[in-house]
Amino acid sequence: MTYSITRAAVVGGGYMGGGIAAEIAGAGIPCVLIDVDAATARARVEQLREETAAMRADGRLTVVRAAAVEACLTAGTDIAADVPGCDFVLEAVPESLPLKAATLAAISAAAAPSAVLASNTSTIPISELSAHVDRPERFLGCHWMNPSRIVPGVEIVPTGDTAAEAVAAAEDFHTAIGKRPTRVGDVPGFVANRLQHALFAEALRLVDEGVASPGVVDEVTRSSFGYRLAAFGPFEVADMAGLDVYRACLATEQEAYGERFASTSLLDEAVVRGHLGLKSGHGLTPLAEKDPAEVARVRNAYFHGLSALLASVEGLEDLRTAAPHPGEDRT
Numbered sequence: 001m002t003y004s005i006t007r008a009a010v011v012g013g014g015y016m017g018g019g020i021a022a023e024i025a026g027a028g029i030p031c032v033l034i035d036v037d038a039a040t041a042r043a044r045v046e047q048l049r050e051e052t053a054a055m056r057a058d059g060r061l062t063v064v065r066a067a068a069v070e071a072c073l074t075a076g077t078d079i080a081a082d083v084p085g086c087d088f089v090l091e092a093v094p095e096s097l098p099l100k101a102a103t104l105a106a107i108s109a110a111a112a113p114s115a116v117l118a119s120n121t122s123t124i125p126i127s128e129l130s131a132h133v134d135r136p137e138r139f140l141g142c143h144w145m146n147p148s149r150i151v152p153g154v155e156i157v158p159t160g161d162t163a164a165e166a167v168a169a170a171e172d173f174h175t176a177i178g179k180r181p182t183r184v185g186d187v188p189g190f191v192a193n194r195l196q197h198a199l200f201a202e203a204l205r206l207v208d209e210g211v212a213s214p215g216v217v218d219e220v221t222r223s224s225f226g227y228r229l230a231a232f233g234p235f236e237v238a239d240m241a242g243l244d245v246y247r248a249c250l251a252t253e254q255e256a257y258g259e260r261f262a263s264t265s266l267l268d269e270a271v272v273r274g275h276l277g278l279k280s281g282h283g284l285t286p287l288a289e290k291d292p293a294e295v296a297r298v299r300n301a302y303f304h305g306l307s308a309l310l311a312s313v314e315g316l317e318d319l320r321t322a323a324p325h326p327g328e329d330r331t
């Protein structure tokens, strides 16, 4: 039987937890927000209600969703009082192992045995946290992305102990509230942050080596490969560019920068078999098997749409213009 989530709690109502609680409530599921104390939770819920009204006024939220936030989002008192009646409890306190361990232990002690418990940790392996809950079979990672009220992706991270039913419940729940859950393995940083942080670590090295300033790294990223990433993932991009091309590029970079740029057997074997991506009709993703003209048409439609969108977003360029420091005379 499918596990039904009819009442949820989010513990830690900060930047992420507040938005997550509002999203759950916006889908019509009663959600209680718990923070360090009742007054903090009340203030945060009030702020989320104001944010919801502003989003509604801007046309970025439907009347139904805004009304659901109003009706379903409440401020809690504490874990012991509010967690027992919930089927799903998400921990979203700051990224500190001891703090998360203590919070999860308190949640676990208060929760019904059948409740699904989750952590929104960005990088801590879920198996390290699962030692602090009584029922590891009901515990997993549910990693939302920032800003949580808009970005659809949620990484679902089971451990070796998580029961299949709890994983299915978390996936069904996130789908039902309008998110795009994706199951991934339990490693530090999971998939999203391991990729993001690899990019950031390399960006730091480029600046450190004097190759480019932070502003130049950002501009190159935005104006080149960053353009693609909302529509095409790295494997699809490689299939479009040519897997032999990517392998040759990696070989040059491996020679210069070492093992972190090494190819793997997945890419090597594809190239040896002549599976070079779109140009050979076989690659690492279904996109490689599509009609190249159709891929180009869809890709270009997306690029043109993105160009128009970027040009239409008011204030975007202002974010990149250095503002005078308070008291600084720029006249």
Ligand SMILES: NC(=O)c1ccc[n+]([C@@H]2O[C@H](COP(=O)([O-])OP(=O)(O)OC[C@H]3O[C@@H](n4cnc5c(N)ncnc54)[C@H](O)[C@@H]3O)[C@@H](O)[C@H]2O)c1
Pocket (backbone or CB within 6 Å): 011, 012, 013, 014, 015, 016, 017, 034, 035, 036, 040, 092, 093, 094, 095, 096, 099, 103, 120, 121, 122, 123, 143, 144, 145, 146
């Ligand atoms: N900020 C991001 O972009 C982002 C994105 C994805 C995931 N995350 C993860 O989400 C989690 C929360 O991050 P954040 O950015 O929302 O942090 P935050 O500092 O904005 O919010 C943390 C909240 O937890 C509350 N809190 C602290 N101790 C508590 C306790 N003992 N009991 C209850 N509440 C407590 C704080 O008062 C605060 O409201 C972290 O694990 C972080 O890594 C963050």
